[in-house]
Amino acid sequence: xxxxxxxxxxxxxPIRPVRREVLTxxxxxxxxxxxxxxxxxxxxxxxxxxxxxLEHTASRGFPAYALSLRGQGGSGPDKKATLRAYAHxxxxxxxxxxxxAVIVGHGAGALVVSHALARYPARAxxxxxxxxxxxxxxxxxxxxxxxxxxGGGLRLPAAQLFSRELPVAAARGYARRLGRxxxxxxxxxxxxxxxxxxxxxxxxxxxxxxxxxxxAPNALKQAARRFGGAPLxxxxxxxxxxxxARWREPIDAILDWLEKN
Amino acid sequence: xxxxxxxxxxxxxxxxxxRDGWPVYDRGETVCVIGAGPSGLAAVKNLKEAGFGVxxxxxxxxxxxxWNWRHDRSPVYGSTHLISSxxxxxxxxxxxxxxxxxxxxxxxxxxxxxRYADHFELRPHIWFGTEVVKVEPADDGTWDVTTRSTxxxxxxxxxxxxxxxxxxxxxxxxxxMPSYEGLEDYRGQVVHAxxxxxxxxxxxxxxxxxxxxxxxxxxxxxxxxxxxxCWHSTRRGYWYAPKYVMGRPTDQVNDQLLGLxxxxxxxxxLAQRTVKLSVGDVTRxxxxxxxxxxxxSHPIVNSQLLYYVGHGGISPxxxxxxxxxxxxxxxxxxxxEPDLVVLATGxxxxxxxxxxxxxGIDAHGRPxxxxxxxxxxxxxxxxxxxxxxxxxxxxxxxxxxVAFARYLRARQVAPARAAAFGRRVESHAGDxxxxxxxxDSTRHWFEVSHVTYxxxxxxxxxxxEGAR
Numbered sequence: 001x002x003x004x005x006x007x008x009x010x011x012x013x014p015i016r017p018v019r020r021e022v023l024t025x026x027x028x029x030x031x032x033x034x035x036x037x038x039x040x041x042x043x044x045x046x047x048x049x050x051x052x053x054l055e056h057t058a059s060r061g062f063p064a065y066a067l068s069l070r071g072q073g074g075s076g077p078d079k080k081a082t083l084r085a086y087a088h089x090x091x092x093x094x095x096x097x098x099x100x101a102v103i104v105g106h107g108a109g110a111l112v113v114s115h116a117l118a119r120y121p122a123r124a125x126x127x128x129x130x131x132x133x134x135x136x137x138x139x140x141x142x143x144x145x146x147x148x149x150x151g152g153g154l155r156l157p158a159a160q161l162f163s164r165e166l167p168v169a170a171a172r173g174y175a176r177r178l179g180r181x182x183x184x185x186x187x188x189x190x191x192x193x194x195x196x197x198x199x200x201x202x203x204x205x206x207x208x209x210x211x212x213x214x215x216a217p218n219a220l221k222q223a224a225r226r227f228g229g230a231p232l233x234x235x236x237x238x239x240x241x242x243x244x245a246r247w248r249e250p251i252d253a254i255l256d257w258l259e260k261n
Numbered sequence: 262x263x264x265x266x267x268x269x270x271x272x273x274x275x276x277x278x279x280r281d282g283w284p285v286y287d288r289g290e291t292v293c294v295i296g297a298g299p300s301g302l303a304a305v306k307n308l309k310e311a312g313f314g315v316x317x318x319x320x321x322x323x324x325x326x327x328w329n330w331r332h333d334r335s336p337v338y339g340s341t342h343l344i345s346s347x348x349x350x351x352x353x354x355x356x357x358x359x360x361x362x363x364x365x366x367x368x369x370x371x372x373x374x375x376r377y378a379d380h381f382e383l384r385p386h387i388w389f390g391t392e393v394v395k396v397e398p399a400d401d402g403t404w405d406v407t408t409r410s411t412x413x414x415x416x417x418x419x420x421x422x423x424x425x426x427x428x429x430x431x432x433x434x435x436x437x438m439p440s441y442e443g444l445e446d447y448r449g450q451v452v453h454a455x456x457x458x459x460x461x462x463x464x465x466x467x468x469x470x471x472x473x474x475x476x477x478x479x480x481x482x483x484x485x486x487x488x489x490x491c492w493h494s495t496r497r498g499y500w501y502a503p504k505y506v507m508g509r510p511t512d513q514v515n516d517q518l519l520g521l522x523x524x525x526x527x528x529x530x531l532a533q534r535t536v537k538l539s540v541g542d543v544t545r546x547x548x549x550x551x552x553x554x555x556x557x558s559h560p561i562v563n564s565q566l567l568y569y570v571g572h573g574g575i576s577p578x579x580x581x582x583x584x585x586x587x588x589x590x591x592x593x594x595x596x597x598e599p600d601l602v603v604l605a606t607g608x609x610x611x612x613x614x615x616x617x618x619x620x621g622i623d624a625h626g627r628p629x630x631x632x633x634x635x636x637x638x639x640x641x642x643x644x645x646x647x648x649x650x651x652x653x654x655x656x657x658x659x660x661x662x663v664a665f666a667r668y669l670r671a672r673q674v675a676p677a678r679a680a681a682f683g684r685r686v687e688s689h690a691g692d693x694x695x696x697x698x699x700x701d702s703t704r705h706w707f708e709v710s711h712v713t714y715x716x717x718x719x720x721x722x723x724x725x726e727g728a729r
Contacts, residue, residue, distance in 0.1 A: 002719075002722060002723050002726045003663075003722060003726075004719075005353075005660055005715045005716075005718060005719040005722065006712065006715055006716060006719060007353070008516050008517075008519055008520035008712070009520055010348065011348045011349050011512075011513065011516045011652075012348075012513045012514070012515075012516035012517035012519075012520055013513070013517070014347070014348045014359070014513070015359065016359075017359035017360045088356075088359070091356060092356060092358065092359055095355050095356055095380065096358065097380070098379065098380065099379075099380060099382065100380060100381060100382070119353070119354060119356075120354055120355070121310060121354050199354050200310050200354070201310075
């Protein structure tokens, strides 16, 4: 599929701005490394990265930013948010950074990032435990998805998100902070259109865990193949890799990969 | 850098390239971009993104081209705002901040261009204060580009050889001056709109604004508020489209109809109905009836002109017949006495560093190009931003340079696709990408309908990609 030049719907129907929550961690010395923008998945918000990854990324010399999509965390409300509105939020923040950014998306945030990559020539893209949508992905987690079909939120119990290594109290604490994405965006996760190919041919890395209870190992492989690579796997970890007990391993691997590129 | 001119003998040895006794520095695969305005910046970014080395030459000391009001060639005046709304004006891969207004002021547009240059790290590729003097074809589709420093102290001319050249020198800086009988004896002040910068120039003067384009209308509106008297002379009647229809930017409503697949004639009819209903009959205001249908001339988007005509701030008048010592005589025989005449009569495209035949320029000065970008005989040469769309120029210039970069790449790796593209250039050079006929004027040489234009550009890019 070739690049899409005619974007009449986007021109005639621009996304309404809402207040955006962006958390920041800056390295002590500016070493000229590119900024890294973290995009949370559905139900999550910037806080999920603020626990560990944001500071850790900055400590390794990358200016780090985490965004809350509209309607989640500290960002302004938008009950009718679409995937396009979410991708718009990502591109707006990326374009506001001083230099070309690396964009990291987690869970369904990876789908948002794939849409954003088609509208902004990122330096690189990283998809962490990506939920790229489709009916197959939903069939793996019918219990999770069913309420969403009737206008509810996706059910994300702690047991599905974290490995057993994470203390139960911490896992419950995180699960309590979860919000929900808009109903329309949840529908689009099921039946939305495929993202257009990325612009500017950025390298894309897929990171995941074979023990993720939400994303099947096969889905990881498929996602990686779409961008011409193999997934980087961290066995024993849960879906929320940035909050799980061994959060340090995947982020170090991602930053190593960025340094190598 | 010094070089002995007496050293002609080494020309024969072939170690260095020579042209007319001057050394030529071969830049290999590098592509040259002329100008660091919006079109030039997009070209630098897209060529760089496609993996080419890029040298960009800019005669000024900063980016922004026409949009940088500090530049002596900038046509921007104090009140310049965008005429097309934000989503139709911004680069397709670098949106303007969504909390900006629909029609940002020119200073914001400049800050946007500066951020674009910084974000994509384009400045290291730009040679500021360097002017291109000559561009000549060399062997195998390469180009010899002669440059010179614009600083007071000058400096010797230098010649570099490039694999391709993209010309983005703008087309709104070389004033088009009309000739009038008696103009040389006229004692009042006459300036071209390019010299109009600040509304204080109009204060307490009797002002005649000539020209019904967007600039002419803007200046007339300013004069209505500051000058003691304002006449606005236009040759024909125009459609004055409002900036907003039903509370939304007009161009966005138009694109919504386009998105619904409403055919051109129906859109034309709808637009005329809408303007007639919302703006009404302009002859009531003493303006001439439009002598063409809507979309047949470059759209005038101004919500304030009629307002000020209705409040007596602007007196619409017809064409100028001749100038007298202290007066201006109009075609209807009446005479007016302005202190200041502002000629908002437009600009003409000027490529002083290129031989006319390279762009297929005819006796009237009109280039013959495919998509107003690609010349027929010289495939490694392209012109960016030489279009007058019913939307912003930035997105069109963006895709022009994307197509050019992909073409240069295809020449190396996919000659069959490059040849297919070459056939498109050959058979469609000089076509029009404007819906409906335009009134015949040099002003409409580069008039395009952005959707029709981009659809063809999409086909060109698909040809190069081998898609479809």
